[in-house]
Amino acid sequence: MRNSADLVNEMLKEARGAVVVAIAVGFADxxxxxxxxxxxPLSELNKLISRGGSPIGLLRFDREGTEIQGSYRPFEExxxxxxVQGYLAGLLDHAQEILQLSRETQNIPAAY
Structure with missing residues (x-):
């Protein structure tokens, strides 16, 4: 498995031109x-890995006209x-919830 910094860099590269890209981190349930x-994202990914999560692949969301379309790609590992194909495709069945979660988890800097 590549290190977490490589996976985050891959996600950020994939995110160019996308609405948002997510690393899917799998746990037992x-x-x-x-x-x-x-x-x-690197520190957040490291936290999930330290709790036993496995980074499985990327979910990408793109705007096509008035709609958002999702696609996926497993990490090479x-x-x-x-x-893995069924797992990632199944996650896209919950695209709206994932997009909402992406809006909720944006780290807003604290006011000073």
Missing amino acids: DTRFIFSSQRQ YAGEEW
């Missing part, structure tokens, strides 16, 4: 997301796994 819109 849950999935969490690190969004390209977060102020410190999981590209050959049979289950």
